[in-house]
Amino acid sequence: MRIVVTVDGAVYTDDVEPRLLLVHYLRERLGKVGTVVGCDTSNCGACTVLLDGKSVKSCSVLAVQADDRAVTTVEGLAKDGALHPVQEAFRETHALQCGYCTPGMIMSTVDLLNENPDPDEEQVRHGLEGNLCRCTGYQNIVAAAQDAARRMQGTQAEDAR
Ligand code: FES
Ligand code: FES
Structure with missing residues (x-):
């Protein structure tokens, strides 16, 4: 499936398998390895990102669910070289x-x-x-x-x- 997703302010268009998890899309496709996998069972929260401004565990969200939405990872928080x-x-x-x-x-x-x-x-x-x-x-x-x-x-x- 084709998705168009904004991640840390940049727009990406990608073809993904419907079963691909958002955390794997972020890490393996986009190289956003600041978002990590701690458990893979939705328990630990290490994979948390913002989806349209609300926190979600990205191991429990499919990449296709981020279609036409905005994701912010920890890598997108700093602005102009200054930490959030x-x-x-x-x-x-x-x-x-x-x-x-x-x-x-x-x-x-x-x-x-x-x-x-x-x-x-x-x-x-x-x-x-x-x-x-x-x-x-x-x-x-x-x-x-x-x-x-x-x-x-x-x-x-x-x-x-
Ligand atoms: S990796 Fe532990 S909640 Fe997502
Ligand atoms: S798990 Fe090591 S600092 Fe939190």
């Missing part, structure tokens, strides 16, 4: 160890903060419950999400001036 505030917050707050869960954690955090720009700790934990991390114990990930919220509010306040 959520990426910056994860780096500054030491919210990763091995880093395998990090692309998915970051994409889910972006979605969470789009929905709720100022979440409390419980809301962050609830918002990220579909993403598993086997290294960090989550404390710094929660701190990073709240730090990112402050950074994004600061950016918006500056933009409004």
